[in-house]
Amino acid sequence: MDAQDLWISLRNEQPERVSRVAEKFEPIEGTALHLVEKLMDLRSLVSIANDKCGTIGNPYEQPTEDLEVLLSIARRLSGIRGRNKWERG
Numbered sequence: 001m002d003a004q005d006l007w008i009s010l011r012n013e014q015p016e017r018v019s020r021v022a023e024k025f026e027p028i029e030g031t032a033l034h035l036v037e038k039l040m041d042l043r044s045l046v047s048i049a050n051d052k053c054g055t056i057g058n059p060y061e062q063p064t065e066d067l068e069v070l071l072s073i074a075r076r077l078s079g080i081r082g083r084n085k086w087e088r089g
Helices: 003-013 015-024 032-052 061-078
Strands: none
Touching: 003 015, 003 032, 003 061, 015 061, 032 061
């Protein structure tokens, strides 16, 4: 499965979530592993920003949740399981 196929599958399962984060990912290229790695990296960055913000008017709360869900689905669809690059198999 390449990144484009995985992205289409994610868009079909979670169209609202994908539309909210699409600008950070498009154009989609490479393998499914590249897309999962990009999801993991962006999720980490957004999670750090979310933790540093307060609770009122936090612009990172929704993207953090979106990326968590999309990463979970991407792992399930692609078969990539490890949390970190060195744990994948």
